[in-house]
Amino acid sequence: MELRHLRYALALSEHAHFGRAAAALGIRQPPLSQQIKALETELGVQLFDRTGHGVRPTAAGEAFLARARQVLDHLDLAVRDAADAGRGETGTLAIGFLGTALAAVLPEVLTAFRTRRPQVRLELRELPSARQVEALLDGSLDAGVICGPPPAAARRRLTSLPLGRESLVAAVPSGHPLTSAAAVPVQALDSEPLILSSRQAEPAAADVALAVCRAAGVEPRIAHEAHNLHTLLGLVACGLGIGIGPAGMRRFRHVGVTLLPLEPAAAGLEFHLAHRFGPVPSVLGAFLRTVRQVHRG
Incomplete structure (x- = not known):
């Protein structure tokens, strides 16, 4: 059995006449009659009653045609889904x-x-x-x-x-003298405990922060390393040191932390x-x- 046999049977059911069904399918009537007969032989049941006025499905034919429609509908969906996936639409x-x-x-x-x-x-x-x-x-x-x-x-x-x-900023705990400044000079971090991104989690961010300090002649005194920026800001809010991180931290609005630009401005994180x-x-x-x-x- 092939998909064309399903289409032939559905066309014959729709047009109720071998001649009209053959014309709709674009084939001659004798091959259509032969294919329907071969399909019935393969299935072992009669799908259509032939009368002098045309054809109509038998009970077995109705059951077969219902499933045949589902098969062809699912095939159309499969073709459409494949095309959509190939275009990156699904x-x-x-x-x-x-x-x-x-x-x-x-x-x-x-x-x-x-x-x-x-x-x-x-x-x-x-x-x-x-x-x-x-x-x-x-x-x-x-x-x-x-x-x-x-x-x-x-x-x-x-x-x-x-x-x-994104440029780097300093995260300063509330009450620290540097919170009153417009910007934090990198040199002012020389004696401060620092909180940086963990080298294990964010090696590039840690390297940039270290490079900024060392370019200003500051050897960082790392007190804590944070695996994410929320943790970094939380540690700063606890008064455990001054954090260095991307300016995007401003969007987190953490209580007990003031975010200030560094001076001189650093190249930042890419x-x-x-x-x-x-x-x-x-x-x-x-x-x-x-x-x-x-x-x-």
Whole structure:
């Protein structure tokens, strides 16, 4: 049995006449009659009653035709779904992100992408950069917004698209003398306990903060390392030191913390959208095009 047999039977049921059904199918009547007879022989039942006025389905024919319609309808859906997936219009996309990226980098991109691809299911996972790199390498993430480009050890398998920079700010606990300043001189951090991003979780962020201090002749006295910015701000609010992190921390509005620019202004942190090398799935390709268009605009 082939799909054409289903179409032949449905056409015959619709037109109730071999001649009209054959004309609708674009074939001659004798081959249609032969194919219907062969189908009935294969099934072992009569599908149509032949009368002098045409044909009509038997009870067995009605049951067969109902299922035949479902088969052809599902086939049409399968073809449509495959085409949509091939154009990146459906599917699932797992995106990793940093907290500051969700506040600064991602909103415009996600809004534009959901407008253009409403049927794509987005799985958003807040993870530190190091965890995102691991997840990209093992395939559990499709793309991730990380701090800095992928580490050297991963660059044979990962590539990235720069998204932009954020300047560094100092997070100063309430009551500290520096809260009255318009900006925090980096040299003023020389004797202060510092709270930085963990090198294990955010190596690029930690390296930038250390480089800023050392460029000003300050050897950092690291009191604590934080695995995320919420923890960094919480430790500052407890009075355990002065934090250094991206300006995006201003969006978190943590009680007991004053955020001030550093002086001199530092180059800041660069955010990248990282993904695996190799053939890009259609849905990821659509997301990357959206990212480029938004940031180019």
